[in-house]
Amino acid sequence: MNELAAVIPWLGTHKPRAARWVVIVLMITAPLIAAFFGRTWMRVLDFALLYVMLALGLNLVVGFAGLLDLGYIAFYAVGAYTWAFLASPHFGLHLPFWIVLPAGAAFAALAGLILGTPVLRLRGDYLAIVTLGFGEIVRIFMNNLNYPVNITNGPQGINALDPIIIFGWDISRNWQVTDNLSVNSLFFYYYAFLACVIGSVIFIQRMQVSRMGRAWAAIRDDDLAAKAIGINVRNVKLLAFSLGATFGGVAGGLFGAFQGFVSPESFSLMESIMVLAMVVFGGMGNLGGVIVGALILSFLPEVLRHHAVPLQQAVFGTVILDPEVLRLLIYALALILMMALRPAGLIPAHSRYSRPELLKAEPVPAEGRA
Amino acid sequence: MLTDTPSATMTTNPATTAPILQLKGVKISYGQITAVKGIDLELHAGELVCLIGANGAGKTTTLNAIAGTLPIATGNILYQGQHIEGLPAHQRLRRGLALVPEGRGIFTRLTVEENLRMGAYTRRDKDGVEADLERVYTLLPRVKERLAQVAGTLSGGEQQMVAIGRALLSRPKLLLLDEPSMGLAPLVVEKIFEVVRTVMREGVTVLLVEQNANLALEFAQRGYVMESGLMTLTGTGTELLHDPRVRAAYLGELD
Numbered sequence: 001m002n003e004l005a006a007v008i009p010w011l012g013t014h015k016p017r018a019a020r021w022v023v024i025v026l027m028i029t030a031p032l033i034a035a036f037f038g039r040t041w042m043r044v045l046d047f048a049l050l051y052v053m054l055a056l057g058l059n060l061v062v063g064f065a066g067l068l069d070l071g072y073i074a075f076y077a078v079g080a081y082t083w084a085f086l087a088s089p090h091f092g093l094h095l096p097f098w099i100v101l102p103a104g105a106a107f108a109a110l111a112g113l114i115l116g117t118p119v120l121r122l123r124g125d126y127l128a129i130v131t132l133g134f135g136e137i138v139r140i141f142m143n144n145l146n147y148p149v150n151i152t153n154g155p156q157g158i159n160a161l162d163p164i165i166i167f168g169w170d171i172s173r174n175w176q177v178t179d180n181l182s183v184n185s186l187f188f189y190y191y192a193f194l195a196c197v198i199g200s201v202i203f204i205q206r207m208q209v210s211r212m213g214r215a216w217a218a219i220r221d222d223d224l225a226a227k228a229i230g231i232n233v234r235n236v237k238l239l240a241f242s243l244g245a246t247f248g249g250v251a252g253g254l255f256g257a258f259q260g261f262v263s264p265e266s267f268s269l270m271e272s273i274m275v276l277a278m279v280v281f282g283g284m285g286n287l288g289g290v291i292v293g294a295l296i297l298s299f300l301p302e303v304l305r306h307h308a309v310p311l312q313q314a315v316f317g318t319v320i321l322d323p324e325v326l327r328l329l330i331y332a333l334a335l336i337l338m339m340a341l342r343p344a345g346l347i348p349a350h351s352r353y354s355r356p357e358l359l360k361a362e363p364v365p366a367e368g369r370a
Numbered sequence: 371m372l373t374d375t376p377s378a379t380m381t382t383n384p385a386t387t388a389p390i391l392q393l394k395g396v397k398i399s400y401g402q403i404t405a406v407k408g409i410d411l412e413l414h415a416g417e418l419v420c421l422i423g424a425n426g427a428g429k430t431t432t433l434n435a436i437a438g439t440l441p442i443a444t445g446n447i448l449y450q451g452q453h454i455e456g457l458p459a460h461q462r463l464r465r466g467l468a469l470v471p472e473g474r475g476i477f478t479r480l481t482v483e484e485n486l487r488m489g490a491y492t493r494r495d496k497d498g499v500e501a502d503l504e505r506v507y508t509l510l511p512r513v514k515e516r517l518a519q520v521a522g523t524l525s526g527g528e529q530q531m532v533a534i535g536r537a538l539l540s541r542p543k544l545l546l547l548d549e550p551s552m553g554l555a556p557l558v559v560e561k562i563f564e565v566v567r568t569v570m571r572e573g574v575t576v577l578l579v580e581q582n583a584n585l586a587l588e589f590a591q592r593g594y595v596m597e598s599g600l601m602t603l604t605g606t607g608t609e610l611l612h613d614p615r616v617r618a619a620y621l622g623e624l625d
Contacts, residue, residue: 096500225475
């Protein structure tokens, strides 16, 4: 929260209280602003929140524990498919969301453990390659497990997933207030996702300054030294991995319910890289940075999709670059610019892993901080 | 330089006390390559023993195996009379075996204070930790001035001090120091050795791995010389210091 507020130029540093209020007001009114531009933008906003959750989870693995995971989207897939299996006509199961969502999270955590146990002895590039492979394996499984027994329905994906129903209230239905006034379900989804994001942020923030958070920082900075001070490096890494996966699983479940449809193509390598780009762009290890990174990089392509073609037509009279190509180009450009101008991300991580009352010396926020 | 050996002030007689650490026929391999080919080593409580040898002799490997960060292929490691070969590193630390890794191994993105407190990661006695912190601060006044600084921005000597201070916060009985003098100016090295000496006076046993043989042998009560994975010589610091073979091989003297 404070980290988010600090992002706002000038206001964040000069009037932190005011900046906080701006953030709160923006969070609450964002869907209204989006609605002003049309339904599409409300959907984009809802998706952006899912990306925020993914980025938060991946940041836990990459930013906190320093484990480069290129197959993170696999956990998102596990969460989404769990929802599809347990709450859709596919198997005829329609369990309520408060069972399905935790189940998705649990399965994702389990997948994290299964992947983590053999591979966490690897480091750096090697770990990245193995996780990349894992991500692809999961996707290919989803793609091919329709024969001999149809489990995932293959490339067609699974349709008609149950929406989120809270105490009998189906949030995927528009709320007809009066005859000519209805509240779009996208609003409800926004606030449901927002609640999940806020919950995640609070949880992760607490983890960061906990004993475990410090252990993660330690293994990220120096594996051997971490062992030497008595950290059970394997277990601590496993926990980071499966906890990160849990957030992926929750986001995946929400995604499935929101979209009402899952198919393997939503979980390609490109998606993993996108989420990683959000984390790196925003600032690895800084929650505020990661959130901003995820928001910017999920809105940017949509803006392009809507404005690139008309703009090119207006300027050049013809479409030179396809928006899809432009999207990758802009991503690359954003990352290159970031590396050159702000190598630690939009909002660099601060080295604070202890609750303030734990430290005697007040950390200096001056220069010299990495 | 460091001429007075601490042994002069110590009353423990290594021969009569039970060894705190014993290595028996320890072999350590990296895949196909055997780095340590069966070594014996003995350390008595209160001693300061150094392990010298050329680059690649297996000194760091040996130290890491004692700390538990590397598995051994065969042989026994006894600590306080008990087998510890099977214990993971974090459990050895709980028993009082602390390693200060080569190249300092500090947590560069944490503050100095956080680094030091991480040393007490396995401890639950809050008051004891605070007291030990104060002790470390008096031992390392330079470090105390920089508590709030990010550890990665410290000088090499200061980083080494932090690494030693962090190890002390685990209340070690046996401190394993891996090349504390590496890449540091002579004056700084002297300060670090001064700290090690103080630590030893407080009753901590020290096993020191050094490439700087002259310095280490002057400083330690006993020494071991390691050569391509084997222990070739052992003796008191002075003996080794005057041994013609050591002088020729490590002290740059020609016959």
